[in-house]
Amino acid sequence: MQADKKITLLIKNIGQLITMDGPIPRVGDQMKDIGLIEDGAIAISIDEIVSVGKSDEVEGQSTLAENCTVIDAEGAVVTPGLIDPHTHPVFAKTREKEFEMRTEGRSYMEIAEAGGGIRSSVRHLREASYADLKNATAERLDRLLSYGVTTIEAKSGYGLSTESELQMLEVIAELNETHNIDLVPTFLGAHEVPDEYRDDRKGYEDLVINEMIPAVAKKKLAEYADIFCEKGVFEIESSRRIMSAAKSAGMKLRFHADELACIGAAELAADMGAATADHLVYISDDGIKAMARAGTVAVLLPGTTFSLGGSQYAPARKMIDEGVVLSLSTDCNPGSSFTESLPFIITLAAVQLKLTAAESISAVTVNAAWSIDRSEMIGQLMPGMQADFVLWDMADYRELPYHYGVNLVAKVVKKGKIVVNAQNNGNGRD
16 A cells, blocks of 8 residues: 555455456466455555455555545455457448348358448448547447446558548547547558459558558557458468568557468468467467467457357367467457457357356456557556456356346446446446
């Protein structure tokens, strides 16, 4: 306890306080260690965690500010704020018609080849105003926040022109300043080849490299660059060329990798020192080993396989056994995984990826924070960390995957401020 810091928010009588104290990132059996304190408390000064520990000890050592808020958790669970490391939140229209087409037997690639998929979202986004995009994205952020998500990685990628990609990143930048959720921006100009370049793929790659990347870097609008490294989209050599340019421009790297077929994308991501390789449904054994050696985080997106009606999921247990750093994400997007519920993804991770509740919590806290280079601020409930956490309406953290399809969030605290109460439906805007 730092004597000069008066407590502005005190949560006491926490049945299970999950601090995530321990190694960063978690690998292998470390993912089962969640730093659990029973009958715990957490004390905050403004936006910083001052102390965590047993309820009586923390309360007894705390000097409360005059208007300190004291919350009795009544035996509930508290976790760090959830972190979603792969989202596409900026888009103009939903694609429910394509979802129904898939239920009728059309594949994702068949729909895309017929002009649907990402290219459909591109056409809609280019017609939308900045204000409409901002407002629609803010509503999605509200829903993410209501499910306990306090930080996301947010991608562009539905503009596919220099002007539209910059507009998407500017929406992300503005919302990072005005919304309670923190957004980490990623440039995804290499998400697909737009309609006007279908007969000139090399020309579009040149546009991304020679115009888009320099424009994004000049405006400092993206911390990361991403690419859809996939058969028939951006294959290995094209991906290496584009991502080399992004890396030279100062961006860190993320990859959509081996989602629909195994083409060696995971190996490329590892070889290029990427922060993450995501999806990985068809990753090879060599790819798993390469990622483990390189320290490239595997961001798994079981909601995408679920929404697409697939039967094969990423080999999560094999990755954990090989020492790969594992994270989970919603992949919130209008086409292949339209959900803002990271708790539902945790249920899918239990049922389909065979992760325990503890492993999934590690995946959406410390490991997700590591994947976006925010481990010094978030992902743990420890003195000196940013006060981002969730109070859950449950007595045992293992209810998180078990009690599915409902929102168990009671309160969300972001930077020391209560931003969600179950009663207010999680409106996350100031």
